[in-house]
Amino acid sequence: MSENPLPFRRPAPEAERADLPLSAYPRVRLRRPRASDWSRRLVAENVLTVDDLIWPVFVHEGDDVIDVPSMPGVRRHSVDSLVDAVGEAGELGVPLIAIFPAVDAERKNDEGTEATNPDNVVCRAVRAVKQHVPDVGVLCDAALDPFTSHGHDGLIRDGYVQNDITLEVLIRQALIQVEAGCDIIAPSDMMDGRVGAIREALEAHGHHNVQIMSYAAKYASAFYGPFRDAIGSKANLGKATKATYQMNPANGDEAMREVAMDIAEGADMVMVKPGMPYLDLCRRVKDAFHLPTFAYQVSGEYAMLNAAADNGWLDREKVMMESLLSFKRAGCDGVLTYFAVEAAKRIRAGD
Numbered sequence: 001m002s003e004n005p006l007p008f009r010r011p012a013p014e015a016e017r018a019d020l021p022l023s024a025y026p027r028v029r030l031r032r033p034r035a036s037d038w039s040r041r042l043v044a045e046n047v048l049t050v051d052d053l054i055w056p057v058f059v060h061e062g063d064d065v066i067d068v069p070s071m072p073g074v075r076r077h078s079v080d081s082l083v084d085a086v087g088e089a090g091e092l093g094v095p096l097i098a099i100f101p102a103v104d105a106e107r108k109n110d111e112g113t114e115a116t117n118p119d120n121v122v123c124r125a126v127r128a129v130k131q132h133v134p135d136v137g138v139l140c141d142a143a144l145d146p147f148t149s150h151g152h153d154g155l156i157r158d159g160y161v162q163n164d165i166t167l168e169v170l171i172r173q174a175l176i177q178v179e180a181g182c183d184i185i186a187p188s189d190m191m192d193g194r195v196g197a198i199r200e201a202l203e204a205h206g207h208h209n210v211q212i213m214s215y216a217a218k219y220a221s222a223f224y225g226p227f228r229d230a231i232g233s234k235a236n237l238g239k240a241t242k243a244t245y246q247m248n249p250a251n252g253d254e255a256m257r258e259v260a261m262d263i264a265e266g267a268d269m270v271m272v273k274p275g276m277p278y279l280d281l282c283r284r285v286k287d288a289f290h291l292p293t294f295a296y297q298v299s300g301e302y303a304m305l306n307a308a309a310d311n312g313w314l315d316r317e318k319v320m321m322e323s324l325l326s327f328k329r330a331g332c333d334g335v336l337t338y339f340a341v342e343a344a345k346r347i348r349a350g351d
């Protein structure tokens with residue numbers, strides 16, 4: 001544990017105190033190692049590599065490719081154009097993509113039944129990607145929000161998103177995605193018990209090596225707005241809140257309980273979401289649990305950096321790289337980011 005369990009600070013013994021850098025100036029000058037580029041590189045504590053990048057992508061039923069206005073540079077792909085885009089990401093060395101569907105309105109209903117259709121657009125996209133770009137890992141969400149006419153992640157009875165009946169649907173959704181070739185299931189619904197339920201079903205069906213990356217600490221955040229434009233769920237959700245299942249941004253200790261529960265239920269890796277406003281949780285989770293830990297730099301974070309850059313207020317490439325490096329410094333093993341391909345290109349170019 002990094003926290004000091006004692007309620008008071010132990011005074012440093014004299015010998016230790018003599019080594020404190022502040023008292024040692026000018027013997028100690030922290031600027032010495034910063035004086036040249038080679039030295040800054042030599043002592044860098046963290047580095048962002050292409051292996052740290054997970055690329056979220058959008059796919060829809062049509063043959064056209066549609067720009068997402070609130071996420072400059074992000075597109076809703078057709079299955080064919082998705083395969084090409086993933087091919088390019090794979091060439092750059094991006095290890096994993098996350099596929100999100102924009103589902104046609106007429107396929108949505110209150111029960112989200114399209115989520116369990118083995119020929120839905122997610123499964124078709126997974127099959128196509130695994131056929132043409134087999135060396136890139138594929139992650140799929142388990143959650144109903146892209147498929148429900150109310151935009152919630154679960155089934156509603158008596159005006160409440162019900163936990164236990166939703167689990168049954170999530171299990172079926174996870175299984176069809178795995179049968180289509182998905183490598184990692186990422187439950188993003190925040191129902192209690194979903195990781196255990198999905199893990200049990202995967203084991204029972206012989207899918208022993210399918211990993212679960214749990215959206216363990218997923219907050220009821222206002223930073224998801226542009227994502228809802230991209231998958232077309234914003235109008236479905238309207239002014240409704242997801243606060244009865246996603247976490248309160250005020251809470252940190254509760255996130256630790258969420259993570260502990262998901263690990264106990266069989267998660268191989270966990271995620272904190274959103275990213276930049278929640279870096280404290282990344283650090284706490286990594287320090288406490290020592291398992292692969294990821295952050296999702298969500299659509300609103302991407303949109304905000306782009307909007308400022310488009311106004312000339314920020315240097316887009318620099319804030320992209322700095323924001324991604326901050327996830328490594330906070331203890332993350334990797335980051336889901338809409339910048340993944342661009343960042344990979346920059347890393348490959350050596351700058």
Ligand SMILES: NCC(=O)CCC(=O)O
Pocket residue numbers: 141188223224225226227228297298299300
């Ligand atoms: N389950 C995936 C998301 O909800 C993504 C949110 C975002 O990028 O804003």
Ligand SMILES: [Mg+2]
Pocket residue numbers: 190191192193216258261262
């Ligand atoms: Mg949970």
